[in-house]
Amino acid sequence: MAALIPRMHLFEFEDQAWFPSSIRNYMTDFLRYSTVRMQLHRPMVQILTSMINRTGTPKIVDLCSGGGGLLAAIQRDIRKAGRPGTSITFTDKYPNAEALSAICREQPSALQFEVASVDATAVPARLRGIRTMFSAFHHFRPEIAQQILGDSAASGQGIAVFEISRRSILGLVPMLLSPLGTWLMTPFIRPLTPGRLFFTYVVPLVPFFVMWDGIVSAFRTYTVDEMKAMVAGLGGNTLEWEAGIADAPFGYKVTYLVGVPR
Numbered sequence: 001m002a003a004l005i006p007r008m009h010l011f012e013f014e015d016q017a018w019f020p021s022s023i024r025n026y027m028t029d030f031l032r033y034s035t036v037r038m039q040l041h042r043p044m045v046q047i048l049t050s051m052i053n054r055t056g057t058p059k060i061v062d063l064c065s066g067g068g069g070l071l072a073a074i075q076r077d078i079r080k081a082g083r084p085g086t087s088i089t090f091t092d093k094y095p096n097a098e099a100l101s102a103i104c105r106e107q108p109s110a111l112q113f114e115v116a117s118v119d120a121t122a123v124p125a126r127l128r129g130i131r132t133m134f135s136a137f138h139h140f141r142p143e144i145a146q147q148i149l150g151d152s153a154a155s156g157q158g159i160a161v162f163e164i165s166r167r168s169i170l171g172l173v174p175m176l177l178s179p180l181g182t183w184l185m186t187p188f189i190r191p192l193t194p195g196r197l198f199f200t201y202v203v204p205l206v207p208f209f210v211m212w213d214g215i216v217s218a219f220r221t222y223t224v225d226e227m228k229a230m231v232a233g234l235g236g237n238t239l240e241w242e243a244g245i246a247d248a249p250f251g252y253k254v255t256y257l258v259g260v261p262r
């Protein structure tokens with residue numbers, strides 16, 4: 001589907017190595033809390049369960065995990081749907097160690113995270129399993145995004161990319177409203193530290209950066225057609241590609257691209 005707005009790869013604070021990790025972590029914590037709270041993972045459960053069933057691979061290697069995003073909620077639902085053995089390794093270039101260790105403590109036998117930085121453009125060969133990426137594919141310019149997909153195909157690992165942001169006028173609305181979301185939801189995010197409260201309510205850096213990065217994310221998000229063009233002829237016969245849009249609660253649309261090993 002074509003977007004009304006041309007793609008622009010503007011500046012996101014979260015991508016910068018110099019950006020303070022505490023503020024990045026408050027942002028990714030908010031992203032996890034708000035998306036789980038709104039149950040935006042619902043359409044993703046079906047897509048991932050079907051991938052796991054088709055490949056027989058119960059292992060997921062999550063790239064660009066941030067504060068864990070929707071994956072722990074997805075895993076709970078996949079278990080309920082009758083695939084109890086699914087395990088997840090969370091990774092990120094700038095790991096939110098505090099949030100990820102709290103999530104992994106809940107199910108130490110099934111959830112783990114890489115303490116060291118893992119760049120999604122150079123996934124270590126030892127990390128094997130279906131690669132997932134939530135709200136992060138837009139961080140990569142087209143040629144790099146295509147390399148990420150190509151590397152999955154070359155290493156014979158399935159990949160599933162999900163985007164909640166959309167490159168459209170309507171897609172900008174939740175981003176413009178996100179400061180309100182941060183102010184309303186922050187009291188429920190754990191741990192509720194003085195720093196989180198200070199940078200949300202007194203010096204509102206978190207709401208500002210969430211809004212800025214959210215708007216930039218919308219401008220960077222790939223359409224289904226652009227994703228399809230990226231994978232046309234990619235990976236030969238290794239992966240079977242499918243891209244589409246699925247409905248999520250609150251009028252959200254999830255754009256997805258999956259590559260399933262043949």
Ligand SMILES: C[S@@+](CC[C@H](N)C(=O)[O-])C[C@H]1O[C@@H](n2cnc3c(N)ncnc32)[C@H](O)[C@@H]1O
Binds near residue numbers: 063091093118133134
């Ligand atoms: C918008 S957040 C998404 C976090 C999480 N997946 C979620 O859904 O809440 C994007 C994440 O991508 C990470 N990131 C950015 N560039 C990366 C790279 N080259 N390799 C791995 N992670 C990267 C950032 O550190 C950040 O945690």
